[in-house]
Amino acid sequence: MARQNEGNPRTSDKTIGRLSLYRRLLNVLQGEGHRHVFSHQLAGIAGCTAAQVRRDLMAVGYSGSPIHGYEVVRLIESIREFLDAPGGQGVALVGVGNLGKAILAYFTGRRPNLRIVAAFDNDAHKVNRVIHGCHCHAMADLPQVVKKLGIRLAIITVPANAAQEVAEGLSRVGVRGLLNFAPVRLRVPPNVYVEDIDMTMSLEKVAYFARLAGAEKEGKP
Amino acid sequence: MARQNEGNPRTSDKTIGRLSLYRRLLNVLQGEGHRHVFSHQLAGIAGCTAAQVRRDLMAVGYSGSPIHGYEVVRLIESIREFLDAPGGQGVALVGVGNLGKAILAYFTGRRPNLRIVAAFDNDAHKVNRVIHGCHCHAMADLPQVVKKLGIRLAIITVPANAAQEVAEGLSRVGVRGLLNFAPVRLRVPPNVYVEDIDMTMSLEKVAYFARLAGAEKEGKP
DNA sequence: TACTGTTTGTGAAAACATTCACAGCGTGAG
DNA sequence: CTCACGCTGTGAATGTTTTCACAAACAGTA
Ligand SMILES: NC(=O)c1ccc[n+]([C@@H]2O[C@H](COP(=O)([O-])OP(=O)(O)OC[C@H]3O[C@@H](n4cnc5c(N)ncnc54)[C@H](O)[C@@H]3O)[C@@H](O)[C@H]2O)c1
Ligand SMILES: NC(=O)c1ccc[n+]([C@@H]2O[C@H](COP(=O)([O-])OP(=O)(O)OC[C@H]3O[C@@H](n4cnc5c(N)ncnc54)[C@H](O)[C@@H]3O)[C@@H](O)[C@H]2O)c1
Numbered sequence: 387m388a389r390q391n392e393g394n395p396r397t398s399d400k401t402i403g404r405l406s407l408y409r410r411l412l413n414v415l416q417g418e419g420h421r422h423v424f425s426h427q428l429a430g431i432a433g434c435t436a437a438q439v440r441r442d443l444m445a446v447g448y449s450g451s452p453i454h455g456y457e458v459v460r461l462i463e464s465i466r467e468f469l470d471a472p473g474g475q476g477v478a479l480v481g482v483g484n485l486g487k488a489i490l491a492y493f494t495g496r497r498p499n500l501r502i503v504a505a506f507d508n509d510a511h512k513v514n515r516v517i518h519g520c521h522c523h524a525m526a527d528l529p530q531v532v533k534k535l536g537i538r539l540a541i542i543t544v545p546a547n548a549a550q551e552v553a554e555g556l557s558r559v560g561v562r563g564l565l566n567f568a569p570v571r572l573r574v575p576p577n578v579y580v581e582d583i584d585m586t587m588s589l590e591k592v593a594y595f596a597r598l599a600g601a602e603k604e605g606k607p
Numbered sequence: 608m609a610r611q612n613e614g615n616p617r618t619s620d621k622t623i624g625r626l627s628l629y630r631r632l633l634n635v636l637q638g639e640g641h642r643h644v645f646s647h648q649l650a651g652i653a654g655c656t657a658a659q660v661r662r663d664l665m666a667v668g669y670s671g672s673p674i675h676g677y678e679v680v681r682l683i684e685s686i687r688e689f690l691d692a693p694g695g696q697g698v699a700l701v702g703v704g705n706l707g708k709a710i711l712a713y714f715t716g717r718r719p720n721l722r723i724v725a726a727f728d729n730d731a732h733k734v735n736r737v738i739h740g741c742h743c744h745a746m747a748d749l750p751q752v753v754k755k756l757g758i759r760l761a762i763i764t765v766p767a768n769a770a771q772e773v774a775e776g777l778s779r780v781g782v783r784g785l786l787n788f789a790p791v792r793l794r795v796p797p798n799v800y801v802e803d804i805d806m807t808m809s810l811e812k813v814a815y816f817a818r819l820a821g822a823e824k825e826g827k828p
Numbered sequence: 829t830a831c832t833g834t835t836t837g838t839g840a841a842a843a844c845a846t847t848c849a850c851a852g853c854g855t856g857a858g
Numbered sequence: 859c860t861c862a863c864g865c866t867g868t869g870a871a872t873g874t875t876t877t878c879a880c881a882a883a884c885a886g887t888a
Contacts, residue, residue: 396819398844398845399812399816400845401845402811402812402815402816403808403809403812406807406808406811406812407792407805407808410790410807410808411792424864424865424866425865425866426865431792432792433792434846435846435847436865436866437846437847437848437849438845438846438847440865440866440867440868441845441846441847441867441868443867444867444868449866449867450865450866450867451853451854451865451866452852452853452854452855452864452865452866452867453853453854453855453864453865453866454865455865455866456866469811469814469815470814471814471818475814475818477810483709484708484709484712484713485706485709485713487705487709488704488705488706488708488709489806491705492705492706492806497807500810500811500814538817538818539810539813539814539817541810562817562818562820563813563814563816563817563818563820564813565806565809565810565813569631571628571632571652571653571654577820578817578820579813579816579817579819579820580813581809581810581812581813581816583804583806583809584628585710585713585786585804586627586631586718587624587627587628587631588624588786588802588804589698589721589760589762589786589802590623590624590627590690590721591620591623591624591627591802592760592784592785592786592800592801592802593690593691593692593696593721593760593784594623594690595620595623595784595800595802596759596760596783596784596799596800597692597696597759597783597784598800599783599784599798599799599800619874619875621874621875621876622875645834645835645836646835646836647835655876656876656877657835658876658877658878658879659875659876659877661835661836661837661838662837662838662875662876662877664837665837665838670836670837671835671836671837672835672836672883672884673834673835673836673837673882673883673884673885674834674835674836674883674884674885675835676835676836677836
């Protein structure tokens with residue numbers, strides 16, 4: 387089936403994000419009973435242009451038909467093949483505080499491909515308890531648990547001043563991708579990918595552009 | 608002082624985000640007693656290039672000295688003038704669930720310029736209670752509370768199927784900026800700015816690029 | 829004074845991302 | 859059958875963001 391193009395110009399960050407979005411939208415469409423979808427329909431619900439959708443889909447190597455558009459099931463499958471690791475990947479969460487707990491609650495029993503399989507904290511009150519269906523380990527056990535479960539991805543929700551240290555510990559035991567919520571720029575080896583979610587920054591962006599939209603002209607840039 | 612350039616080519620999204628980041632880093636530097644900073648130093652801790660920093664700073668209209676670099680205090684002040692609304696802005700949070708509570712806990716008593724001044728939920732158990740220092744109102748009171756407090760920004764942390772309705776309600780009563788955590792593309796009037804934080808998408812991005820970094824070469828693109 | 833070393837601000841180039849626009853194709857109408 | 863239609867996939871054009879590279883400024887040094 388869908389052959390992911392090989393010696394290609396590295397698929398961009400933005401495209402990967404949108405593929406993830408398309409997949410979610412396609413799942414909704416599938417649930418509503420749609421068998422086929424056209425690029426302009428997907429674009430409409432994704433909030434981008436039809437050309438953008440088609441360009442992004444080039445990366446996954448599944449071609450639609452000019453007559454029926456894309457077959458929903460097959461497109462979902464092709465995106466899955468392109469994005470997901472075969473067999474799924476376990477994720478660790480470090481820092482079971484307010485945010486960490488919310489994330490555990492949210493991801494528990496959700497996407498079967500990416501599931502949080504272990505939590506870690508240095509607070510004795512949390513260690514060895516099951517929180518939202520996930521066992522919380524002591525930090526000292528991190529190396530062995532990560533190795534045992536073959537974990538290569540982690541979510542960091544510890545306070546800012548602990549994040550660098552945690553990131554280093556994770557990198558050292560073979561974790562290759564970090565989703566970081568701490569408002570700190572992590573320094574990691576070049577073979578570790580870091581994605582930051584910085585709520586304060588996002589909120590300030592909203593404040594700035596909302597002010598522009600109110601005071602000057604209008605619209606989202 | 609620092610004159611924000613006026614008839615300028617609309618400052619980009621990305622630049623605004625980085626200015627917010629620079630400001631936070633500068634506050635740390637100031638706390639450590641630094642008086643001056645060079646673009647390459649700021650770049651080092653921000654994780655970008657010196658040229659990028661200088662280019663971004665052009666937007667705020669504060670010039671550094673080739674000898675001492677940028678004066679930390681004055682640069683913070685210039686960024687503040689450029690980004691922030693004078694007098695600060697109140698923010699509403701709608702949906703006091705797991706994530707909403709974590710966010711309330713985090714932002715309470717934090718940045719004085721952007722503070723959460725009201726929370727809303729439709730769950731009778733939460734209405735009229737004070738949660739992490741913030742009063743939770745009924746949804747029915749949203750219009751009057753928003754008007755009374757002059758709220759123009761909101762954070763949406765309701766379930767996906769309620770998000771569109773909530774966004775419309777907020778737009779209708781004059782809110783101009785939304786920070787949306789629900790995994791849904793909101794349709795709002797063109798004078799409302801929406802910023803999405805989509806954790807699932809971010810995590811899938813991490814998974815994809817971590818896999819590349821592991822399997823192929825290395826490094827964060 | 830003249831020279832060195834360092835940094836800023838910014839035009840110009842390069843890299844990257846999005847959109848345009850159209851050939852090609854299969855379908856269904858006539 | 860022939861034609862017109864509407865869509866895909868993609869080369870080329872356009873738009874945006876980042877990086878390069880250098881003139882200008884000036885403290886320190888001798
Ligand atoms: N809560 C939010 O909405 C929010 C918003 C933006 C950013 N953040 C960031 O997310 C992070 C977590 O926020 P939070 O509100 O959940 O904080 P929190 O204090 O509620 O939770 C932090 C958790 O990390 C644990 N921890 C502390 N040091 C540790 C270490 N060295 N190793 C392992 N665990 C450790 C603590 O025991 C605690 O359980 C912070 O960096 C914060 O800046 C949170
Ligand atoms: N928790 C997470 O880590 C996480 C991660 C990614 C995305 N999200 C998204 O964030 C949103 C909130 O997640 P959560 O885990 O806090 O969910 P939650 O169920 O814990 O909280 C939702 C809250 O919204 C309230 N609510 C429901 N319908 C409402 C309405 N019409 N008007 C006002 N309030 C209403 C509920 O009473 C509840 O308090 C969801 O859209 C979820 O998809 C959450």
